[in-house]
Amino acid sequence: MRAPVIDNLQYANWSEKIFRQMREGGVDAVHVTIAYHESFREAVLNLEAWNTWFEQYPNLIFRGLTGKDVQRAQETGRTAIFFGFQNPSPIEDDIGLVEVFHQLGVRFMQLTYNNQxxxxxxxxxxxxxxxxxxxxQVVTEMxxxxxxxxxxxxxxxxxxxxIDHSTxxxxxxxxxxxxxxxxxxxxxDEVLRALTTSGGMLGFSLYPHHLKDGSSCTLTSFCTMIAEAAERYGTDALGIGSDLCQDQPDSVVSWMRNGRWSKVTDFGEGSADAPGFPDMPGxxxxxxxxxxIAAGLQDVGFTAAEVAAIMGDNWQRFYDASFGPAA
Amino acid sequence: MRAPVIDNLQYANWSEKIFRQMREGGVDAVHVTIAYHESFREAVLNLEAWNTWFEQYPNLIFRGLTGKDVQRAQETGRTAIFFGFQNPSPIEDDIGLVEVFHQLGVRFMQLTYNNQxxxxxxxxxxxxxxxxxxxxQVVTEMxxxxxxxxxxxxxxxxxxxxIDHSTxxxxxxxxxxxxxxxxxxxxxDEVLRALTTSGGMLGFSLYPHHLKDGSSCTLTSFCTMIAEAAERYGTDALGIGSDLCQDQPDSVVSWMRNGRWSKVTDFGEGSADAPGFPDMPGxxxxxxxxxxIAAGLQDVGFTAAEVAAIMGDNWQRFYDASFGPAA
Incomplete structure (x- = not known):
C-alpha cells in the first residue's frame, strides 16, 4: 500500500465538492476543526452536522477514531475525518467532558485560541x-x-x-x-526544539499569514523552509497542517477572531484594510x-522516503501512538 | 463457556459494594438507567459519573457497547454495563442527539416515562x-x-x-x-403477543409494585407466571429486567415519579401512606x-437450556442483533 497522505488541519465550509476534492487529491485523512468558541452544546451540534455528512456521503468520508482508520480509508477509497477543537471552550469548566468528547471522536484540542x-x-x-x-489537570486527563x-x-x-507537563x-x-x-x-526555535525532541509533531501551515511573502510565497520558499526545519529538528517530527479554510465567507474569519468575547472588532492577523480570508498561494x-507539495519537497532534495514521511507517514505514526488510552 | 447472566434493568445507588455483588451473583451484564427526567446536559453528567466509576473499578465493571462485550465480561471476570434512558428527555427536541448518545454508549431508550x-x-x-x-422520526433513527x-x-x-413502526x-x-x-x-396480553411475535423481548420485573402480592410475592408464584408466559409467547422472548433500585433513598423514587413536572406530589405506584421504595421480596x-431465580425456574419445570435462555441467552441474542447499525 502507498504511503498515506494526511492533512492535519482544515476548517472548510464542508460540502460534497470538498469531500470529492479530498479523493481527487488522494488525501487519506484530515483533521478537521469542530469548534473555536463554541459551548459544549454548540460543539455537539457541530458533531451532529458531521454525523449527517457521514450519513449522506458514506462513500467519500467516515469518522476516524484510531490510526488504523487511515489504512481503512486507503482500503476503501475514502477519507478518514478526525475531529479537533481549536479552543477548549467546549469542555467549559468540566474535566469530565474531555473523556466524553474523546468517546465522541475528538482527538485534538488546543489549550487556547489566541486569548487566555x-x-x-x-x-x-x-x-x-x-x-x-x-x-x-486537563493535560493529565487528555x-x-x-x-x-x-x-x-x-x-x-x-x-x-x-510539553513539559504532558507525559x-x-x-x-x-x-x-x-x-x-x-x-x-x-x-x-526554542519551542520547536522542545516539541520535537519530546516526540511531538509540527504541521506546516499554508495559511498565507503564516507564510513568508503571504499569498505570494513560492513553493520553493515553503519547501526550502521545510528542508531547514528537517536539518534543525529531524524529518520524523514534520508533517502538513494546511489550515485550509476553503469556501468560507469572511464572516467566519471574523467569528474565529472575535467569537463572542469582544465588542471591538479584532482583526487578528488581518487588518481593517484586509479583514477577510487571504488568498491561498497559487x-x-x-x-x-x-x-x-510532494513534488516541491522532492525538488529541494528530500528522498522519496522523506517526502512520504512528511506527507503522511509521520502523522500516521503519531496517530497510532496518540489516540488510545495511556499504556 | 457457561451461559451468560444478564439483568436488563437496574437503577441502583451505585457503589463498589454493588459492583462486587454483581460479581458475587455471577452477573455478566447489566442494563443501567442513566436518566429519568434529565436534560441533555444532565444526562451527560450522569455518563461522566459512570466514566469515573469505570476508571475507579476497572477490575469489576466496564462500558458495554456490543453483544460481544458480554463474552468479554465473562472472560475477564467483570460485569459489562450497558446504558439506557427511561425517558427521552435527554434528546430534548433534537433527533441528532440519538446518534450522539449511541456514540456515547446508550443502547436503550424508553419513548416515554409514565407521562406524555x-x-x-x-x-x-x-x-x-x-x-x-x-x-x-426518532423510532426510525433509533x-x-x-x-x-x-x-x-x-x-x-x-x-x-x-412495535409496528419499528423495523x-x-x-x-x-x-x-x-x-x-x-x-x-x-x-x-395483546401488547405482549405483538411484542414477542415481532422478535421483541420482555424482561420480567422484580419491583414489588409489579408483583402479585407485592413484597410478599413468592418465588414459586413469580416462576409459575414465567412458565405461563413461556406457554403463551415462547421461551425465546423472555428474560429478566429486575428493576432493582438498591440502596436508593426515597427522594429518588419521588424524583422518578415527579421529576420537575409537577407541583403536586404524584405517588405513582405508591400512595401517601407508603410513598417510598417498597421492600424487595426476600x-x-x-x-x-x-x-x-434460576433455581426457581428449574423447580417449576424449565429445562436447563430454558433456564439459561431466560437468565441471559435470550438477551445475549437480542444484544447481538440490536446494538449495531441497521443492516
Missing part, C-alpha cells in the same frame, strides 16, 4: 502565565484518554509548560517556524494540490 | 394518542443507529404503534403481564440472588 483560556495563555496576550491549575494537546495558537511559555508527545498542528516568517502565530488551492 | 412525552404516551395518561410525528426502543412505561396504543424488534425491559398482576405498569435482595 481557562487552561493556558494564547499567543496574542501580553502576559503569558503558563498552564493554569485547571490546565494541568494524556489518560488519548486526546492530543495542540498548542498552535498558544503563547511561548504555555507551550513549553504543556505524551504533543502537537503544533498548524504553524511555521518564526525564524522563517516572524508572525505571532509562528513558533520560536500552488495550493485546495485538497487537489497535495501532489504539488 | 414528545414521542409517545405514557401508561399513566388518560388518553393514548400513539406515536407523535417526532416519535416516528433503528438506523442501533438503539433499542423500550416501551416499559408506555401506554398500550403507543406500544403497539412503536427492528423492540423491548419491554422491565414489566410483567397484566393477566398475572393488573398494575398499570404491567402489559396487556428471595431477591440484590445481585447476589440471581441463582435463586
Amino acid at each position: 483560556s481557562l487552561l493556558a495563555t494564547g499567543c496574542y496576550e501580553e502576559d503569558d502565565t503558563g498552564l493554569t491549575r485547571f490546565g494541568k 494524556n489518560r484518554v488519548g486526546m492530543v494537546i495542540d498548542m498552535s495558537h498558544s503563547a511561548n511559555r504555555s507551550t513549553l509548560e504543556a 505524551r508527545p504533543i502537537a503544533i498542528t498548524h504553524a511555521n517556524p518564526a525564524w522563517w516568517h516572524g508572525a505571532l502565530r509562528n513558533k520560536s 500552488w495550493f488551492r485546495d485538497n487537489r494540490d497535495f501532489g504539488q | 412525552s414528545l414521542l409517545a404516551t405514557g401508561c399513566y395518561e388518560e388518553d393514548d394518542t400513539g406515536l407523535t410525528r417526532f416519535g416516528k 433503528n438506523r443507529v442501533g438503539m433499542v426502543i423500550d416501551m416499559s412505561h408506555s401506554a398500550n396504543r403507543s406500544t403497539l404503534e412503536a 427492528r424488534p423492540i423491548a419491554i425491559t422491565h414489566a410483567n403481564p397484566a393477566w398475572w398482576h393488573g398494575a398499570l405498569r404491567n402489559k396487556s 428471595w431477591f435482595r440484590d445481585n447476589r440472588d440471581f441463582g435463586q
